[in-house]
Amino acid sequence: MVRGGSFQRILVAVDGSKESMAAVDKAIQMAARNESELIALTVLQLPVVHHYTPAVISAAIEKGVTEAEEGFGDVKRMAEESGAKIKTLMVESWLSSLRDSKLREKGRSRLDSDGD
Secondary structure, three states: OEEOOEEOEEEEEOOOOHHHHHHHHHHHHHHHHHOOEEEEEEEEEOOOHHHOOHHHHHHHHHHHHHHHHHHHHHHHHHHHHHOOEEEEEEEEEOHHHHHHHHHHHOOOOHHHOOOO
16 A cells, blocks of 8 residues: 555565565665565465374474574564564465475476466
8 A cells, every 4th residue: 555655564575585585675675765564474384284293293383483583583683774664474384385295296396387
């Protein structure tokens, strides 16, 4: 939503890659300049459950949450140093993990997927 020529909220996806961190940097600059709320989003890909025990799944979730929180710490520090207001959001995704697993079974990846 635009407010007086500036955005009220800016959403940026964070996965820890060099490209996402470059996007974070640009989003922080925009948020600080426009006095916008910055929302940093990460998707925690959960393991496919059909061959894992509950303990393995729990450990994988714990590890993913810890890594995401560490990454958010860096993003929060960057935002605070620039004077940007920031909120973090972590969502869980079983489906993307399941889809990736099915594609690997076919010897394919998301990049060469035809939508199946």
